[in-house]
Amino acid sequence: MGISGVLAKFFGKDTESEASKTVAKERLRLVLVHDRMDISEQTMDSLREDLIAVIGRYMEIDKDALEVSLTREDEGVALVANIPVLNLKRQPIDKSVIPED
Amino acid sequence: MGKVIVVTSGKGGVGKTTTTANIGTALAMMGQKVVMVDTDIGLRNLDVVLGLENRIVYDIVDAVRGNCRLKQALIKDKRLENMFLLPAAQTKDKTAVTSDQMVELCDKLKDEFDFVIIDCPAGIEHGFKNAIAGAEEAIVVTTPEVSAVRDADRIIGLLEAAEIRAPKLIINRIRVNMVKTGDMMSVEDILDILAVELLGIVPDDDAIVISTNRGEPTVLDSNSRPGEAFRNIARRICGEAVPLMSLDEKRGFFGKIKSLFAGD
Ligand SMILES: Nc1ncnc2c1ncn2[C@@H]1O[C@H](COP(=O)(O)OP(=O)(O)OP(=O)(O)O)[C@@H](O)[C@H]1O
Ligand SMILES: [Mg+2]
Numbered sequence: 151m152g153i154s155g156v157l158a159k160f161f162g163k164d165t166e167s168e169a170s171k172t173v174a175k176e177r178l179r180l181v182l183v184h185d186r187m188d189i190s191e192q193t194m195d196s197l198r199e200d201l202i203a204v205i206g207r208y209m210e211i212d213k214d215a216l217e218v219s220l221t222r223e224d225e226g227v228a229l230v231a232n233i234p235v236l237n238l239k240r241q242p243i244d245k246s247v248i249p250e251d
Numbered sequence: 252m253g254k255v256i257v258v259t260s261g262k263g264g265v266g267k268t269t270t271t272a273n274i275g276t277a278l279a280m281m282g283q284k285v286v287m288v289d290t291d292i293g294l295r296n297l298d299v300v301l302g303l304e305n306r307i308v309y310d311i312v313d314a315v316r317g318n319c320r321l322k323q324a325l326i327k328d329k330r331l332e333n334m335f336l337l338p339a340a341q342t343k344d345k346t347a348v349t350s351d352q353m354v355e356l357c358d359k360l361k362d363e364f365d366f367v368i369i370d371c372p373a374g375i376e377h378g379f380k381n382a383i384a385g386a387e388e389a390i391v392v393t394t395p396e397v398s399a400v401r402d403a404d405r406i407i408g409l410l411e412a413a414e415i416r417a418p419k420l421i422i423n424r425i426r427v428n429m430v431k432t433g434d435m436m437s438v439e440d441i442l443d444i445l446a447v448e449l450l451g452i453v454p455d456d457d458a459i460v461i462s463t464n465r466g467e468p469t470v471l472d473s474n475s476r477p478g479e480a481f482r483n484i485a486r487r488i489c490g491e492a493v494p495l496m497s498l499d500e501k502r503g504f505f506g507k508i509k510s511l512f513a514g515d
Pocket of ligand 2: 267268269291296370371372
């Protein structure tokens with residue numbers, strides 16, 4: 151806590167941003183994102199299958215080349231997916247873009 | 252057929268043994284037939300918290316190895332006739348009991364008792380695996396600290412992997428004044444992070460230290476605040492809907508004087 155924090159405390163004006171529990175919560179959140187990266191193969195497999203099913207509704211993808219992984223970043227964890235697209239399905243055309251005559 | 256409930260935490264010293272002793276005693280006060288099992292082999296503790304240390308003849312290792320009959324190893328409480336303790340062994344060999352033996356032991360005990368409450372050692376090693384081996388339900392104890400909550404999260408994951416679903420949380424050692432000034436995580440903060448069902452909250456209170464000194468679980472004292480908290484928890488375990496107790500201290504005249512001197 152800096153001087154201003156000490157003063158704020160002294161004058162009973164402890165703001166939310168200076169409260170140590172806010173720091174505790176944020177540190178916990180980060181630490182748990184990392185801890186929870188240790189998720190099972192089974193969970194990753196079902197995530198992969200669900201991804202294939204959802205994306206498959208919009209485009210044809212190369213299921214065998216699909217890669218999904220969790221990687222560490224500075225400020226947490228990212229889910230990175232590399233999904234080769236083989237073919238795009240024709241989308242139903244949005245009526246509002248058809249010019250009226 | 253009784254219920255087997257393990258009390259666990261991951262991090263050491265957050266109050267597993269205190270919780271086991273008080274919930275066990277409170278359930279027995281409600282007329283349930285209770286046995287508490289100390290699985291902290293080499294670091295026997297539950298016996299002293301319950302004030303039964305002078306009565307031990309046999310222990311859990313004797314019981315599973317057949318050095319005595321199971322009944323002989325069960326210590327009957329001196330206050331409540333339907334409450335028993337199966338003490339841990341003070342052997343150096345922490346692996347003296349196997350998981351299979353624990354499962355068998357729990358099966359036998361739940362035939363005889365309404366509640367089998369298992370006090371788990373700290374950590375996630377052999378002792379933890381043993382303690383949860385025969386359990387159907389789990390209580391996870393934490394305190395409002397980063398390290399304790401982190402370990403609780405890990406333990407919840409391990410319990411789920413062991414197919415002990417939906418563990419319930421007890422938040423111990425809450426200091427209401429610190430929560431108010433924003434210097435301690437609140438109950439909501441912790442539930443937000445762990446996303447489990449709350450079984451109860453227990454204030455940080457000198458009564459725990461005093462009752463542990465005497466070997467008299469604090470639930471036996473009808474004026475004790477943490478005692479009330481643990482009695483509420485026991486009622487919830489039996490299916491009663493008991494609201495969370497307010498943590499605001501009831502301050503009488505002496506409480507006010509004391510707080511003047513304590514400067515809070
Ligand atoms: N609510 C509370 N208020 C005050 N003191 C407490 C409270 N709960 C526990 N304690 C104290 O904290 C210490 C540790 O408690 P306890 O032995 O129950 O923890 P534990 O989780 O069983 O520890 P271990 O991991 O070593 O087995 C004890 O001295 C106990 O009296
Ligand atoms: Mg203990």
